[in-house]
Amino acid sequence: MVMQDTADTPIAEMAQSNASAEAIEPTERKMRAKGVSVYYGDKKAIDNVDIDVYQEFVTAFIGPSGCGKSTFLRALNRMNDTIPSARVTGTIELDGDDIYASGMDVVQLRARVGMVFQKPNPFPKSIYDNIAYGPKIHGLAEGKAELDAIVEKSLRRAGLWEEVKDRLQDSGTALSGGQQQRLCIARAIAVDPEVILMDEPCSALDPIATAKIEELIDDLRGNYAIVIVTHSMQQAARVSQRTAFFHLGNLVEYGHTSDIFTNPTQQRTQDYITGRYG
């Protein structure tokens, strides 16, 4: 399913053949955004967006460059806080709690809502220490044996264990691009998050590494709510169950992936997925 030959298959067919795209109904709403706007200084980057993110679902954000999808993604774990001029209005809830409420512990929030970035960014440490970093700072492991177990489990889940188990002390930056990105995913998993945000995780990777990551996303879906920003509509069609189309800071359309790609209700969505602009 995931490893389909992408060259000839129309996106609509791809979305339909992605059986999970419509067959399953969500069981649990994990995050909910209501009337969210994001400003950089005076500039409005995101205007009044409502989106629900479901447990065990992959939600894809698509749209042309500069449409605000990455900005919105970063609002979901308050990574925009690191940009002094950024400001968020509206409410974003995680399990019903407003993450922008004054009592919210940002550090805890980011441990629950992990993030994988566009460019693989392993720390210049050993593979082992890259994974152990999160569990150590959050005190998730007591003793070396437990830490070893977490490292192994995380690497196994990210499909990297077999490739690196004999060289855990090598530098994480010495791995190939695709391996580095899976290392970053393993690193995010290691702190046992509930939601994983992925900001164009495959844009710096070759097609083979991309296929591996997509396969991994599909495997991980069972345990997490995943939100992925992507420029590749094929990728959105292959891996996601829900798709949101952003344009110029607005959420144009949000729905079942198969609907968005076969039967969009908005003309702008239709134009974008058929390649008329973007």
Place this chain on the structure above:
Amino acid sequence: MSPAIPLLLAIGLGLAGWLVARARAWTFKRAAPDGRIAALPSYHAWYAALWIVVPLILWFLIWNGISGQLVLNYVLASPEAQSLPEFGLRRDSILIEARNIAEGNAGLGMNDEAAALAEPFREAMQRYSLIGLVVGLLIGGAGAAWAFLRLKPDFAARTKVERLVLAGLLIASLVAILTTFGILVTLVYETILFFGKVSPADFLFGIQWNPDPMSTGAVEGDRYGAIPLFWGTLFIGAIIAMIVAIPLGMMSAIYLTQYAPARVRSWVKPALEILAGVPTVVYGYFAALTIAPAIRDIALALGASNPSSESALAAGLVMGVMIIPFVSSMADDSIAAVPQAMRDGSLAMGATTNETIRRVLVPAALPGIVGGVMLAISRAIGETMIVVMAASTAANLSANPLESMTTVTVQIVALLTGEGSFDHPATLAAFALGFVLFMVTLALNFIALRVVKRFREAYE
């Protein structure tokens, strides 16, 4: 011949060549069917001017070097010179005086013989400066002819000028390197002289430093043990100063790169850099007049008996403050060079800013920071004024920071400004000390630059 004449000649001829060549290039340009020639007229002009000026100036530099000897030879061959004493100071002084009279710089003075010699000097000088000018003109003309023969519409004057500029830049950069090399040669020469009188083992491993510039007779090797100086230098420059500079420099760098709002950073960073521009002698006052007495008073209050008013601690503390900007700016650069992605990656895992700095940013920036610290150490141990003013000249081998101590640089100053004769081992010892210091700082800089370079490659 005054040096202004050849210089003016070179400039005048060069200017003439420049104008003529440019006019010629313009005629090419007008004659060209599409109004285009291979290089702009000004490049043709510069090409011709450089071909005139450079050989001319080179010739005058060479001529300046050899014409003195030629003049002297001429004078000595003259009949008036036969009555000169054969050798010695008197002969030299007569010749110098005669030359001065001939140049019109001085009247008749101590040596009457000089008056007779002045005339041959005047003749010789006129003759040789005329030769110099004529040859210079010939050379300038040859350069001009060579350049003008090559001016053609399709002549690539631009690349030729480019190459000449390149050569000029290369020479400029070689000057600094050759100077360093020259310094090293002098140092090595004097050091070898010193080691001819005092054995290197006594010097490098002896623990008594007590050179007496007035002593005569047999050299006592055991007075030249430099260990107390090396220890004082290390203790003040590399230990006390670094205990101050490393933590403060690191913390200010971390604050400036990670926490400070842009507005605070925009005035704190320049302020720190001003600290680096304060003359070290000013730090010296501060150490000697403020810090050292304060330390002595504190030591007294704490019950130390008879503390010294000049302490290693005072010099080290002030030197540490002086070094802060070096450590801080290197650490600042290194931390700022760690990609934002590292920081984001760590924050996105729920690390606090503090954890991110301690566990990700500083380790990633460590090579650069270490490089900065080593450069700072090499600066601290070469520092002179602060220790001269605050640390005394007593060579104590002690680990007590309240004692007065001395450093290599202080002793070099003391030995060279003393009254010993130039070939006395006490004076030569200054060169041996300088040589050791030079080698140590050279090694530190070399290692530091290697470390910093490796760090730069890590993220590019």
